[in-house]
Amino acid sequence: MKKMAIMAITMLTMVAVLSSVVNANSIASVSTDKKEYEQRENVQILITNNCRGALALCDYSIQNENGENVYTPKIVAYSTILQPGEIYTYIWTQTDDNGNMVVPGTYDVIIDYDSVQITILAAEEPNVGLVTDKSDYLVEQNILITMTNNDDKYVIVSNEYWVEDAKGNVIYTPRMVTFFRPLAPGAFIEYTWNQIDDQGKYIAPGAYTVCILQDSVRINIIDTPQIEVVTDKPIYDYGESVQITFTNVGDYTISVCTGYFVLDSNGEIVYTPNMIAFTPPLPPGSSIEYTWDQTVDDGTQVLPGTYIICTQHGSVTIDITAPNQNTNNGGLTNNGHSNSGTDLEIQQIITPKPVGPRIRT
Known part of the structure; x- marks a missing residue:
C-alpha cells in the first residue's frame, strides 16, 4: 500500500514537471517553408516538438495584419502525438474559413506556443494582348479574335472571352469549357465569332467590345458599306482605257469588295477581271482604282455600244464610240451615270459558320 502511494506521488510529480515544460515557450515552434508566397501557392506550416517528451500535436490559425482570424483548419490535431524533435507539416491553400482565396498581404501563422509571419505577394498580371483582324465589320461578317502572350516568359491564361454592347451588357459568351493553360512567349490563341449573340441571333449594327x-x-458593326463607284468619264473612244474608282464615302475603315463585271446592253457578261476581290482596309475618303482596257475575256476589243460596270455596290453605265469617232469629252466625270444600287447589282451572301478555338504556338 505504501509502495503504491509512493508511485502515485511520483506520477503526480512527473505530471507537474511535464506541465511546467508544456507551458514553456520552448515546447513547440512553428515555421514555414519560406517567407513569401505567390497567390494560390501552397504554404507549408511546420510544427516541431522541442521538448524532451512526447507532445500532442497542437492546432494552428491564420490571422491577417489587423489581427482578425481568417482561417482555422477543421481537424482534430490532438489525436496525433509528436515524439521529441519530430516535425509535423500542415498545408494551407491560402483559403479562408469560407473557402475563398485570401487577398495579398501579411499574415501570422499562430500556435499556442509560437507564431511566424508570412507575406502573400500580389500576382503580376500576365502581359496578354487582345486584337481583332480589323476594327470595322459588315453585318454577319466573321470576326477573328486573337489572344497573344506578349511577355518574355510563360504565363497562365484563361481561354475565356466575352462580348459587351455599348452599354456594357454582356451579349455573348462562348459555350465552351473554360480552362487555364500555360502560353509560351509570343504564342497565341485564336477564335472566330460569327456575330451571333447568346440568344442565337445576329447582333445589330453598332459598337461592341470584345473582352x-x-x-x-x-x-x-456596319449595316451597309458606303462605297461610291464611278468612272473617269461617261463616254470613251474606241480602245480607250476605262478608269473605275471605288471610294469609301462612309465613316468607318472597311475592307471593300472591289470585284466587278462588264456587261453589254443585253446584260451578258463580256469581261470578268482576274483579280483579288477584297482590298486591304480602306479608310474613310480613300479610293482604289482599276483600269479596263475595253477587251473581253478572250482578249479581243469590245464592239462600240453601251456597257455596264457592275459591282456589289452599284453600277455605272458607259458608252464606247465607233472607231474614228472622236468623243473629245475632255475627261468628264460620270455626270450621273453612277446608278448605285441599281442595274444588275450583284448580291454576296455570307453564311458564317461557328469555328472552334485554334491554338498556335
Whole structure:
C-alpha cells in the first residue's frame, strides 16, 4: 500500500514537471517553408516538438495584419502525438474559413506556443494582348479574335472571352469549357465569332467590345458599306482605257469588295477581271482604282455600244464610240451615270459558320 502511494506521488510529480515544460515557450515552434508566397501557392506550416517528451500535436490559425482570424483548419490535431524533435507539416491553400482565396498581404501563422509571419505577394498580371483582324465589320461578317502572350516568359491564361454592347451588357459568351493553360512567349490563341449573340441571333449594327481578363478591344458593326463607284468619264473612244474608282464615302475603315463585271446592253457578261476581290482596309475618303482596257475575256476589243460596270455596290453605265469617232469629252466625270444600287447589282451572301478555338504556338 505504501509502495503504491509512493508511485502515485511520483506520477503526480512527473505530471507537474511535464506541465511546467508544456507551458514553456520552448515546447513547440512553428515555421514555414519560406517567407513569401505567390497567390494560390501552397504554404507549408511546420510544427516541431522541442521538448524532451512526447507532445500532442497542437492546432494552428491564420490571422491577417489587423489581427482578425481568417482561417482555422477543421481537424482534430490532438489525436496525433509528436515524439521529441519530430516535425509535423500542415498545408494551407491560402483559403479562408469560407473557402475563398485570401487577398495579398501579411499574415501570422499562430500556435499556442509560437507564431511566424508570412507575406502573400500580389500576382503580376500576365502581359496578354487582345486584337481583332480589323476594327470595322459588315453585318454577319466573321470576326477573328486573337489572344497573344506578349511577355518574355510563360504565363497562365484563361481561354475565356466575352462580348459587351455599348452599354456594357454582356451579349455573348462562348459555350465552351473554360480552362487555364500555360502560353509560351509570343504564342497565341485564336477564335472566330460569327456575330451571333447568346440568344442565337445576329447582333445589330453598332459598337461592341470584345473582352478578356487582361485586355479588351472595340469593334464596329456596319449595316451597309458606303462605297461610291464611278468612272473617269461617261463616254470613251474606241480602245480607250476605262478608269473605275471605288471610294469609301462612309465613316468607318472597311475592307471593300472591289470585284466587278462588264456587261453589254443585253446584260451578258463580256469581261470578268482576274483579280483579288477584297482590298486591304480602306479608310474613310480613300479610293482604289482599276483600269479596263475595253477587251473581253478572250482578249479581243469590245464592239462600240453601251456597257455596264457592275459591282456589289452599284453600277455605272458607259458608252464606247465607233472607231474614228472622236468623243473629245475632255475627261468628264460620270455626270450621273453612277446608278448605285441599281442595274444588275450583284448580291454576296455570307453564311458564317461557328469555328472552334485554334491554338498556335
